[in-house]
Amino acid sequence: MTRLQAQDxxxxxxxxxxxxxxxxxxxxxxxxxLIGPNGAGKSTLIRTLCNLLKPISGSVHxxxxxxxxxxxxxxxxxxxxxxxxxxxxxxxxxxxxxxxxRLPHLGPMQSAGPDDQAVIDKVMARTEVEALRRRTADTLSxxxxxxxxxxxxxxxxxxxxxxxxxxxxxxxxxxxxxxxLLKGLARDGRLVxxxxxxxxxxxxxxxxxxxxxxGGLLAQGPTEEVLSEDNLNHAFSVRPLRxxxxxxxxxxxxxxxxxxxxxxx
Amino acid sequence: xxxxxxxxxxxxxxxxxxALSVGGVMGWLALLxxxxxxxxxxxxxxxxxxxxxIGAAFGVGDAKLVTIVQELRLPRTLLALLIGAAxxxxxxxxxxxxxxxxxxxxxxxITSAAGLGAVIAIYFGLAxxxxxxxxxxxxxxxxxxTGTLYAIVSxxxxxxxxxxxxxxxSGLCISLQSLAMNLSPNPWAVNEMIFWLLGSVxxxxxxxxxxxxxxxxxxxxxxxxxxxxLDALSLGEDAAQNLGFDLVRVRIMAIVGTSLAVGASVAVAxxxxxxxxxxxHLLRPFIGHMxxxxxxxxxxxxxALLLAADIFIRxxxxxxxxxxxxxxxLLGAPFFLYxxxxxxxxxx
Numbered sequence: 001m002t003r004l005q006a007q008d009x010x011x012x013x014x015x016x017x018x019x020x021x022x023x024x025x026x027x028x029x030x031x032x033x034l035i036g037p038n039g040a041g042k043s044t045l046i047r048t049l050c051n052l053l054k055p056i057s058g059s060v061h062x063x064x065x066x067x068x069x070x071x072x073x074x075x076x077x078x079x080x081x082x083x084x085x086x087x088x089x090x091x092x093x094x095x096x097x098x099x100x101x102r103l104p105h106l107g108p109m110q111s112a113g114p115d116d117q118a119v120i121d122k123v124m125a126r127t128e129v130e131a132l133r134r135r136t137a138d139t140l141s142x143x144x145x146x147x148x149x150x151x152x153x154x155x156x157x158x159x160x161x162x163x164x165x166x167x168x169x170x171x172x173x174x175x176x177x178x179x180x181l182l183k184g185l186a187r188d189g190r191l192v193x194x195x196x197x198x199x200x201x202x203x204x205x206x207x208x209x210x211x212x213x214x215g216g217l218l219a220q221g222p223t224e225e226v227l228s229e230d231n232l233n234h235a236f237s238v239r240p241l242r243x244x245x246x247x248x249x250x251x252x253x254x255x256x257x258x259x260x261x262x263x264x265x
Numbered sequence: 266x267x268x269x270x271x272x273x274x275x276x277x278x279x280x281x282x283x284a285l286s287v288g289g290v291m292g293w294l295a296l297l298x299x300x301x302x303x304x305x306x307x308x309x310x311x312x313x314x315x316x317x318x319i320g321a322a323f324g325v326g327d328a329k330l331v332t333i334v335q336e337l338r339l340p341r342t343l344l345a346l347l348i349g350a351a352x353x354x355x356x357x358x359x360x361x362x363x364x365x366x367x368x369x370x371x372x373x374x375i376t377s378a379a380g381l382g383a384v385i386a387i388y389f390g391l392a393x394x395x396x397x398x399x400x401x402x403x404x405x406x407x408x409x410x411t412g413t414l415y416a417i418v419s420x421x422x423x424x425x426x427x428x429x430x431x432x433x434x435s436g437l438c439i440s441l442q443s444l445a446m447n448l449s450p451n452p453w454a455v456n457e458m459i460f461w462l463l464g465s466v467x468x469x470x471x472x473x474x475x476x477x478x479x480x481x482x483x484x485x486x487x488x489x490x491x492x493x494x495l496d497a498l499s500l501g502e503d504a505a506q507n508l509g510f511d512l513v514r515v516r517i518m519a520i521v522g523t524s525l526a527v528g529a530s531v532a533v534a535x536x537x538x539x540x541x542x543x544x545x546h547l548l549r550p551f552i553g554h555m556x557x558x559x560x561x562x563x564x565x566x567x568x569a570l571l572l573a574a575d576i577f578i579r580x581x582x583x584x585x586x587x588x589x590x591x592x593x594x595l596l597g598a599p600f601f602l603y604x605x606x607x608x609x610x611x612x613x
Contacts, residue, residue, distance in 0.1 A: 076509030087501035090554035
């Protein structure tokens, strides 16, 4: 069982406090959604979890060992991070792009072998991008690009997968597709954390939710509990619409709260 | 390109030549270099039978011919190859590191800074005091500017800012070079500076190769080691770090490698520009955009291109022999302009 723990994280960026005293824990087999309004500190939390940002106090532990004390390659073999925006600076061939995920497993001058190729084929099949193998990245649609980048992260074969806004700017079909993939990975026993803006996707797919606001945690726990009326009012200043369909509950942000009750103003 | 703009899918997304292996491309380039080198050795004041000249390069045949070829023609040929390789590989690494297809030692002001370092060495007479002063000053100039450029990029500036910073740095270095010439009390020293800044591999000898060769070799070796990390950087800095790369180490390797290679080249041959810009672009249609796959082929193609340019200026007789740096600029600057037009709208 993999365990990723954050203890009393306080993070400053350019002398501005972004996170203060955040403590939480993630375990394998669960898809945890990180939700909250813009500027709540979701991306900062996720980047601190993968040791890209140094907290000014507090610590992140992966299986009892501080992430900052792992050797770079060792951490890279255990934890992969998919930044938001699906950055690709060069129009690489899709297969080569996915193969970049194997870099943590290769020596400095070693090139990818048949075992690596088998992993690459497997993750491309899982994310349904095999047909795009020889295409260059600049010719992909948004949905294709999102799945290719997910395949790249999966190619590292890590137990922990941290994903920042994987469905942003995707159409509904591709949003569902990516969420199903993430859910499936969690069902296979991985630890998956995902930043989301869409409350209905969070409600349907996530096992646990962490609700952030102003650099702190407003609520964390099972999805149903976190998406309470009070929490949504307080975090997003919206009144939700709730419903049931096919024995699953959904939440839609329905209306803004009146200005005098709006904690945002 | 950045992740923000997604391009509509096209069925013709694959590239025609991407199936070519790096090894195959390098084999063709090596063959081209051999042919160009053989051609380059033929050119001189006196014509000799072609095969005799090639034999003489290896020390076989008439003693006088061996001396002419080995002392006069071979150094020029080898130096053009060395410097072309240094410039080609530096360009490929800088484009990968800065993730900008316009990056190149000249465009970014690194060549001018190396030139300024060398001019300072000449101006203060350091070059006469001890032979390594000139290359060391040139490399220091290149190192300072490359480091400054990286500081600009790591603050998250756009590709456009980077190029503009390069223009500004280049302008500053050139005006400081002019200042040195302006203040120089000795017209002979001014002449030396100007000729040297125009860039040439004419009348060089094995001392020059011995001076620059180790630094260029060392610099290129350091640059080659950065290849993997440059691949990871295609996904952005966060993803590269998450894949296990130490970005500080990568930056230092790229800066040290570029400074050694470009600084040493400028120190013996003056301002030779745009090879590093052109070469990776010529190769990408054949071997794709993966930075590590471009490094060695860029060195070979740079060597071939610079030697071809040097053959051209010796063959193209306009009374006065053209300077190599002048010709590469004449070819490179329009190409730079073409790239800017091609990439319009890519910079945000």
